[in-house]
Amino acid sequence: MLSRAEIIEEILTLAPAGEFGADPEAVRARLWELTSTLISSYNNDEPITVDPMDIYRQRAVPLEEARLADFLRGRRVLVTGAAGAVGSEVVEALANRLPTGAILALDLKESPVPAGAEGRVIPVVCDIRDVEATGKVFAEFNPEIVYHLAAQREPGLAEFETAFTITTNISGTRNIVTLCEQFGVEIFVHASTGKAARYYTPDVYAGSKKVAEYMIAELAPAMTTKVGMVRFTHIAENSIVFDDFRRKVGNGVLNIHEPYRLMYVQSMVEAVALVLNTTLYVDDGEATLVTVGDLGWPLDILRLALHTIAISGQEVPLCFMGLPAGYEKHTFLGQLDWSAPWKTHPMLNALESEGAHLTDDEGMMISRPSRPAASVLAEVDRLCSDVEASDVEDRDTHKRRLAEFLQWGCKATFESSDAVQRMRMLMWGCDPEVLAREGATVGELGPVVPMLIDSLQGVQFGPEFATLNADRVSRTLRSLAEEPELKPMVDAINPAPNPVAATA
Template structure:
């Protein structure tokens, strides 16, 4: 049976659990089974990197933080320290935990100086895209200012390496969505520190983590309350990974050479994307009560369609779907063979550094949220311009050719992105002819 959904203002009939198809039930179970997935990492190399070292994990009490703590124990660190907002969380795999907000730069610096970590995994973040649109200043101050504080604290403490947890949403060349852009900006802060030679740093990109899925939690809550399940779109699909895969990806990134080159890591094979409709129908069957399923459109913080130049077909299936067309030419196999590693980027220009400093000052004492968002957006466009300037010229030209057939149907934001690519392509001119 096909379950009809309605976006025209009419409330659809409830979906009854016994009418959910076997296909949707099977897809839902496959989604849950992703929690058992893992990836290969070089065990001996990790033991040599971590054994006897002091490791700090920010956001340690979160789902991925706990999974990382559990994985770390296999490699005999001397001391594992958690940092986060939680008061006395039960963390059996950490030697100690300190309650601290990463927006407290002075407190974080003092703490890391006392601990003297060899390696820091930075996971602490505001991770809800919808909340980010309603609380932009809080999200930017946590994800951008907080990351800047982590970097500063690591430098002050003489930390040997930083591994930053980013998001697959950061593969967008530009976005007005606050959460995605805040994590993308965080990547650039790590880039800048690494490329200036002050802190060896790497980043990883996570996609939808099944173990702590916001959307599944909502579906289950709505089912229990008998409320309609509200979907962005009937054909929406997305990639998924497990908390353990995420933890081991972080460990793989910790094997990056300790030099002044930034590296970005992502899982190479994420399997087939999951249908949001199957997830909703599976939740109805799981909870065992009839509820309507409605298509309500995309809420702020979620992108309806990707920029047409996001991926280059030349690399389709060859690199992780969390790596974009500008990054794909630099990809090499990462440690263990299950991850891809994209190469370095240029450090921030003085103008971009000044933009970050301006944003930092505003976030330290937030008053006008619209002003903060305006400064943040200007910085985001500057980062895109910088990324295109630093990219391989042929990649820029190819994106322009790929997007040409789509320009008439592009939304305004994508047209603005595309116009910037075209400006750079015109500056580059045609490729040189072979001699």
């Protein structure tokens, strides 16, 4: 009996990048044999017909219904993206469980009205990119609370509809934030993504969401409107991945990116509770960042793929097509704070973890988003103007401009953060022992590493440097200096003399 690793290796050899070669029927037949064996192997752990999403659908964040009822009673509430999966659930929860006043459900298409809420829920078709039309909606409805869920949210589609994604997720969001302040909205809650926690991200969807976070975080301190941001991860009841797998099964071949990939999943109940509960945790000043307190174990994407094949009853072979352009093969582990177990959270980066804390019921994690100290608003205007002025099909230009902005933002965020923390991040992600354990090389971690190293050039470290592990600092810097393109930057890092060895 072949091991799982041997089966996967043969699949990769038989159909590199998902291609079946010169004898596709023979390759397909062998791939199905291997897929069937892999299904049997996974079935020995747990019946493969058990939906691996079920455990996530059962989870919940407690909705603080009593406090919300007191706060929202009789209020005029506007929900953007109200025809979407989460938006429609937020509207339904507001209409059926909370004593709000009128609820305006805004979307590009007409939003569903929950049963029994006719007359109280008002659907409006409007494009948030059209600030004049959206401004008329605000003027007529005069909302007091705004939940902003309108977005292009499909990562695959975002890579194709680049102009729509950037203008909706960035320009449209800026329109909503600006109108909230103009019309005296009390609370604005923005739906974001856990992928925006990355210091730098190469994909259009997550990148556009990160720019929106930068923008909102900069605007918040000067606003009378109180601002909250919610980071979601993959939602079990609205699974783009599961839907994509079922479509591929229908086409006769299920190809996934790589065999050893995991993803975090949450339930729709958690998503709705996060959005609504955030209303109670915003305050004056900086934007409040909210996410699930405990996401639990991530989902094995390969098991989900094999489950999809097994329940179809069809002989559908599995293969691996490789990562899309721009995606890093390995996660930069300096993304997370590893200094203490309670600081390591997959939806917060290391710069956001220091002041993070759980709510009393431990359902939610509250923090502040990291952002550049330099102003982003002029850069956002230039990015959006360049995209709007270009041809809608000029995807390469849109992606290049977005990447330029994100690299600028990443560098500016690093440079405005604590230097000792940046050195910790470099050790957590680039210590040669860490890289060896992960089977990764520095080059596979993407541009975030040279940007982080660059930010440490010439830095004068303060007394806090003595809290770092001196041997680990030296080992990490020596290893990085072996990379020719990094050596000049590494040589320009001047660690404090004779640091006291301690646990980082």
